[in-house]
Amino acid sequence: MSPGSPLPSFRRNSRGRIPWIPVPAARAIVDCAVYVDGKRMPGHFTHAAALAEVRKRGDGFVWVGLHEPDEHQMADIAETFGLHPLAAEDAVRAQQRPKLEQYDETLVMVMRTVAHLEHDMHSVSEIVQTGEILVFVAAEFVVAVRHGEHSGLAGVRRELEGDQERLRRGPGAVLHAIADYVVDSYIEVAASVEQDVEAMEEEIFTPGSKVAVEPIYQLKREIGELKRAVYPLSAPLQLLVRPDMPLSKEIRRYLRDVADHHTAVTERIADFDESLRALIDAALAKHAVQQNTDMRKISALAAMFAVPTMIAGIYGMNFEHMPELKQAWGYPAALSAMALLCAALFVVFRRSKWL
Incomplete structure (x- = not known):
């Protein structure tokens, strides 16, 4: 080891400490593509080669998707695309609150994802699962980092690749598509939770039925987790539609529609919370x-x-x-x-x- 070189990290196993070898960033990359004039260029690119291709052409953008990168993998990505270290650190650590930040010409948006799990209404089990998507957007690239198994963006990419007109609008169109996908998932989960609430209401108000209070408390706790994931996204969406954002007027118009859908789903979730309070009172009165x-x-x-x-x-x-x-x-x-x-x-x- 040469003088001044960084010391290797160590990981302990049953035989003692062994050096930990960093995994290349390519292992965390789900997909990497170059888009020019709304079309995906043929061939396979590394993230560095894709960015070099865009800069050589002076047109198009790179869209890189990553799944749960570690700090070494994210450091490689950050160095290639010039991402701020603080934003790169947020991309490694999950459980961030939804937010929108701007580092020079790069927008960084954090969104929480949710999924509804199959469960037994009479048992105390997890109902809502959360994840995270962090998106870096600049004129030459989109880097989407996701955490959680349910937050895949392959469908979003396929949909955009089938609509060249939208992809011609550049990285802003990708940001809108991801935000729209996340808010649509909120609506789907809200519809599933509504069915759970209605089933609980029917069971509680059925004469002669015996209802345990614990599943109602569990459902209320899960709705609380849903609120913590959904509600904070309102402020970033409102910031995105401001005229001073580095996005086109057309993209801001589309994002305004996403913000309206988000407002509707937050009101719907608030209604669930009120309904569950009434259900708890009814269940306790019945007991x-x-x-x-x-x-x-x-x-x-x-x-x-x-x-x-x-x-x-x-x-x-x-x-x-x-x-x-x-x-x-x-x-x-x-x-x-x-x-x-x-x-x-x-x-x-x-x-x-x-x-």
Whole structure:
């Protein structure tokens, strides 16, 4: 190792520490292409070769898609495209809040992605899964970094490649397509969650049904996570439509439509939150009514058992001089009195709907 060279990183295993070899950036790249005049150029490019091709032509742009790059892979990408180190660091670390930042001529937008998972309504399980997409947009390139298995952009790329007119608008069209895809996924997840809420409502308000409160709390928690992913995107979308953004007027018009859809889905999610609050109150009230009914049944049964217990207690005190104690009909009379009194109490409680 030459003097002044950086020390290698180490990773510990069962045999001790071994040097960690960085994985090339190409392993994190899902797709890399050059687009000129709305068409994808044939052939395969590395990210560096693609950018060099665009600069040589003086036209077109590069679109690079990455999936969960590590810090070394992202450092290679950042060096090639001149990305700011802070933005590159955000691309490696997931769980960023949706935001829009501008570093010189490069826009950096973070969006949270969501997916609805199949689940059992009667169990406490994860319902909403979140991910992240971070997009770098400049005049010569689009770099999209995604985290999460459900946030693939292959469909977005295929759709744009089938519409040359949109791709001619440049990197801004790609940013709009990704933002539109993310907001559309919010709408789809909101529709699925709405079905969950309606199913929960139907079950709670069905007479005689027994509903556990825990699944309702779980659904409310998942909607809270959905809110944290969806709501903060409003501010970045509003910033994108400002005239001082380095985007064309046509792209801003399309992004304004995306912002309107986002506003609609946030209002829809807010309605879910209010509905679940009402469902929790209804479920707790239903449990309280059920508990009152159970307590009345228990009280009625206790009263019925108290009568024979009292009679048996009185005649079991073993006093020498007690009425009917030595009569032949005393024991049958005591049993008959117990039965008649219990039957009378049963009729009274039955008419009062305690039993």
